[in-house]
Amino acid sequence: xxxxxxxxxxxxxxxxxxxxxxxxxxxxxxxxxxxxxxxxxxxxxxxxxxxxxxxxxxxxxxxxxxxxxxxxxxxxxxxxxxxxxxxxxxxxxxxxxxxxxxxxxxxxxxxxxxxxxxxxxxxxxxxxxxxxxxxxxxxxxxxxxxxxxxxxxxxxxxxxxxxxxxxxxxxxxxxxxxxxxxxxxxxxxxxxxxxxxxxxxxxxxxxxxxxxxxxxxxxxxxxxxxxxxxxxxxxxxxxxxxxxxxxxxxxxxxxxxxxxxxxxxxxxxxxxxxxxxxxxxxxxxxxxxxxxxxxxxxxxxxxxxxxxxx
Amino acid sequence: xxxxxxxxxxxxxxxxxxxxxxxxxxxxxxxxxxxxxxxxxxxxxxxxxxxxxxxxxxxxxxxxxxxxxxxxxxxxxxxxxxxxxxxxxxxxxxxxxxxxxxxxxxxxxxxxxxxxxxxxxxxxxxxxxxxxxxxxxxxxxxxxxxxxxxxxxxxxxxxxxxxxxxxxxxxxxxxx
Numbered sequence: 059x060x061x062x063x064x065x066x067x068x069x070x071x072x073x074x075x076x077x078x079x080x081x082x083x084x085x086x087x088x089x090x091x092x093x094x095x096x097x098x099x100x101x102x103x104x105x106x107x108x109x110x111x112x113x114x115x116x117x118x119x120x121x122x123x124x125x126x127x128x129x130x131x132x133x134x135x136x137x138x139x140x141x142x143x144x145x146x147x148x149x150x151x152x153x154x155x156x157x158x159x160x161x162x163x164x165x166x167x168x169x170x171x172x173x174x175x176x177x178x179x180x181x182x183x184x185x186x187x188x189x190x191x192x193x194x195x196x197x198x199x200x201x202x203x204x205x206x207x208x209x210x211x212x213x214x215x216x217x218x219x220x221x222x223x224x225x226x227x228x229x230x231x232x233x234x235x236x237x238x239x240x241x242x243x244x245x246x247x248x249x250x251x252x253x254x255x256x257x258x259x260x261x262x263x264x265x266x267x268x269x270x271x272x273x274x275x276x277x278x279x280x281x282x283x284x285x286x287x288x289x290x291x292x293x294x295x296x297x298x299x300x301x302x303x304x305x306x307x308x309x310x311x312x313x314x315x316x317x318x319x320x321x322x323x324x325x326x327x328x329x330x331x332x333x334x335x336x337x338x339x340x341x342x343x344x345x346x347x348x349x350x351x352x353x354x355x356x357x358x359x360x361x362x363x364x365x366x367x368x
Numbered sequence: 369x370x371x372x373x374x375x376x377x378x379x380x381x382x383x384x385x386x387x388x389x390x391x392x393x394x395x396x397x398x399x400x401x402x403x404x405x406x407x408x409x410x411x412x413x414x415x416x417x418x419x420x421x422x423x424x425x426x427x428x429x430x431x432x433x434x435x436x437x438x439x440x441x442x443x444x445x446x447x448x449x450x451x452x453x454x455x456x457x458x459x460x461x462x463x464x465x466x467x468x469x470x471x472x473x474x475x476x477x478x479x480x481x482x483x484x485x486x487x488x489x490x491x492x493x494x495x496x497x498x499x500x501x502x503x504x505x506x507x508x509x510x511x512x513x514x515x516x517x518x519x520x521x522x523x524x525x526x527x528x529x530x531x532x533x534x535x536x537x538x539x540x541x542x543x544x
Contacts, residue, residue: 064505065504088412153442243453
């Protein structure tokens with residue numbers, strides 16, 4: 059088979075003009091519905107794509123006055139982690155940043171889950187709880203619960219909570235979950251203050267395995283295990299471990315110093331804000347969540363407690 | 369945060385749609401195989417694009433192209449998971465119905481050859497198909513693909529090797 063055969067095959071796989079028209083009409087209609095705009099659709103049963111620009115321009119002229127504002131993300135996560143506009147868009151494209159907007163109310167309180175940062179095994183969730191009568195809201199970690207539809211009773215995770223903002227009549231919080239199973243496509247729920255918000259998790263970002271020869275690299279000297287593998291996502295570093303002793307019996311450190319050396323020569327030191335370990339008979343790992351986002355594409359080397367892992 | 373006017377937004381989207389709809393559709397078909405599902409995915413991708421453009425978060429053209437590739441992949445994976453959860457039978461390679469009729473019948477000067485390419489390609493994993501498409505058709509290097517898809521470079525090279533090897537093997541098997 060020649061390469062040109064493959065190229066010719068792909069070339070032939072484009073949509074027909076009719077399909078293009080139908081899709082574009084759907085795009086504009088769906089966007090209008092989502093933004094609750096009032097501009098009128100302009101559709102034809104058949105037109106060439108070369109005419110679409112002109113048609114859209116006509117639509118522009120007829121609809122400017124009816125333009126409705128595009129709903130904003132709350133931007134909590136972007137603000138929390140100091141993301142640039144481009145980073146935020148890229149994280150959304152890869153499934154790391156997911157917009158949720160799920161709400162629940164009991165007449166006294168309203169809980170809204172806004173956004174989540176997700177990888178295969180960790181999740182930050184930004185949510186509000188507001189009182190409907192203007193009174194103060196108190197959230198407790200004890201009340202915070204997370205469930206996944208396919209957990210089947212064996213779902214173990216670690217959960218933390220950070221209050222980001224306290225208002226007169228509400229709070230904004232960030233829940234940090236580690237040690238998750240891959241939740242892509244699962245219906246999950248977060249409960250706080252007696253309210254439960256449900257949503258379906260989108261495709262999540264993978265934790266990239268770091269290509270590393272870890273032979274002889276001795277992390278945490280004197281401890282009864284060694285690192286056999288390492289993975290990195292925008293929000294965590296995950297260490298695969300091998301050893302004779304259970305993690306929880308060996309005093310595995312909750313926090314590690316992680317340094318990330320970027321391709322542009324800059325070095326960033328990141329403190330883990332939480333950790334979670336999990337072990338079965340033949341596999342165990344410990345992962346550490348960061349308090350900022352790592353641009354994985356720019357990472358050249360990762361150091362954990364001073365030891366270079368790649 | 370900058371917000372685009374409705375007019376500027378639609379004009380920009382129309383231009384980007386004209387430029388990239390073929391690419392987005394091709395990727396969607398690679399994942400979803402079925403034209404109607406691919407159309408839905410393309411629609412969803414461009415609606416997402418409109419939202420991000422409206423917020424002024426995507427500006428540079430090459431960045432937008434890469435964003436579209438990754439978003440299409442993510443959107444299609446979401447759809448595949450949704451299909452799986454709803455217990456609908458996954459669409460098999462043989463059900464793929466966007467082939468021109470001349471291919472399906474194996475007629476025409478190129479029909480049989482392209483049909484072979486199609487059958488071989490559809491037996492690869494979704495990610496492998498995407499890597500093959502980005503490498504052979506869009507002209508990205510393996511390093512660029514790795515960066516774009518958040519894969520290790522060696523993983524991408526491995527998928528290319530696998531793709532080349534398996535397509536060749538499968539084609540030979542089909543000829544036997």
